[in-house]
Amino acid sequence: MRMVMTGNYASAYGAKLSRAEVIAAYPITPQTSIVEKLAEFVSSGELKAQYIPVESEHSAMAACIAAETAGARTYTATSSHGLTLMHEVLMWASGARLPIVMTNVSRAMAPPWSVWVDNMDSIAQRDTGWLQFFCQNNQEVLDTIIMAYKICESRRVMLPAMIIEDAFILSHTSEPVDVPDQEVVDRFLPPYAPELKIEVGKAMGFGSLVKPDQYMEFRYKDMLAMKEAAERVKAVEKEFKQVFGREYGGLLEKYMCDDAETVLITAGSVAATAKDVVDAMRARGARVGLARIRAFRPFPHEELRALASKVVGIAVLDRSYTFGAAGAMFTEVKASVYSCHKRPVMKNYIAGLGGRDITTKIISNIMDDMAVAAKRGVEDEVEWVDVAGLPRRWR
């Protein structure tokens, strides 16, 4: 059924259609309407689940960890400070190999206080062992939640996934969303049946102490699981397309990249704006394209290497900044591309922090700047875009 809904409701419907059994959540702007909607679903009986109104995000994740260990499918949602408060237990969830699915409504970190979009919160969690999906629109939010359970619950993955939707731009903007029938989702996503779980009367320890001669093997297996996850993302999406008719490009969505000379790489909702820019520039004869990092973890190394060997310039637009280094997407793309025989010229653009608009004008200026840099060389490898006081004008 097609419905008009916000990204947050798309998240709530995604969790409901996936038949989450335990939901533990704590309110934070702009995530609240996700958990309000889910509380409503549970209260009305539309969703048969236990809703735990915990007293913090740390407890939300800790409760999900315990419930998932006892064999329940769990879901939670958070944002910015809530996500970073969870940091410790995010690592616990992945280390314990629990396929928890969570929406993070990506919002800037304080101080200064900001409730608006940027991806610093999510990027700061990249080393926690979670799969991270940056979504471009509300339909993708709903679909990716369903896919994420299927990817993560497969026996050789068993890792948690974070579905990232940009604050307000997706969370509070309504779009038409196709809400699939429950029976169809049920056929696609069977009930959660872990190999190991807490069973009453059975002596088992979950999360025990290990010695140095045992620890590394656990982490090695996590690494293998994340590699497997990269394959599962693609395989599950193929299956999803057969059933639901939609696909999102696996780990890396490529748009007009086949004959492109200059490519913009970015993630999240800004990719949709960038596609319009690519269309407009193409109409004027410019050979430009867009590659959207859909999965930041597992990172699309192979896909990026294949792309990079065919283009002359890559602009990476980061909606966050890793202080003392550069944008995280840029450094990761650069690291991937390093082993290519023919490396393109690369430049990093930092834009849109704390909810600042990234307009079509800004994106086309970035593309033009990159085309020039590809020919004449790069002066400043990392450029802050649209910042007051800087000489360069981008708008």
Added chain:
Amino acid sequence: MVKTTIPEEEFTYPGSTGCPGCGANLVMRYLLKGLGGRTVVSIPACCWAVMPGYWPSNCLKVPLLYTAFEATGAAISGLRAAFDVKGVEDVTIVGFAGDGGTVDIGLQAMSGAAERRTDAIYVMYDNEAYMNTGIQRSGSTPYGAWTTTTPVGPKHEFKKEPKKDIMAIMEAHGIPYAATVSVAHPEDFVKKAAKAKKIKGFRFIHALSPCPPGWRMNPTQTIEVARLAVETHYFPLYEIEEGKLRITRKGKGTPVSEFLKLQGRFSHLTEAEVDSIQKTIDEAWKRLLDREGPEA
């Protein structure tokens, strides 16, 4: 042979890595005797996170979920929710945490679980400091005690603040059952655990757990020190059921100096300081008696 009311079945295997004379070993043993085998235990960072042994060994005969330090209250909430949604009813969910993991870093999660009326038993084994990390003060360390972070030193310093009254804090949550227990009184302990098991909602058990290395005491005197804690009214045994307080062991009111003198952690105290501890204990005991009221 003396017949006791304590069930003979054991729910712990030998081989815990606890120190000689560890009170916490007995706390777990008596607790599980009172609760039985259909119990799931969640343990945060604390001595008992190490005591079950290295993976894949485990000295408990019941399922054990380890959690992050501050997460016990949330973990037992998650466990109960999962069993509820799966329709598993006859299971006792236990959070088993030390004093630091309860009155300090875990207080918020526990308070949340209590406020939500989570159907679980929270057991705090109180060795009165961060013992697993090497005897640092906690909010549950008593006035007068030496710890590595309250060194006595040349200026005659020690912990100057009284311990948090966790029983009062938990009672203020309006929970249906709270009790104190001691390893020196296993029958009282097991009876209270069994009683707690039958009650629905959030239940709290506060166990005094002597720690020979941390209390600077002889490991053969664990039971003696625990018994003196009750006899001197340093740690009275009582229960609060639906707001009604009942003292389960009156004790002789032995001078507290008898309890203190067996422990090196109090050896620096002057006579006047011991007297002030005695005065505090006497006042607290009187309040407890008044609170209990005339016996029925």
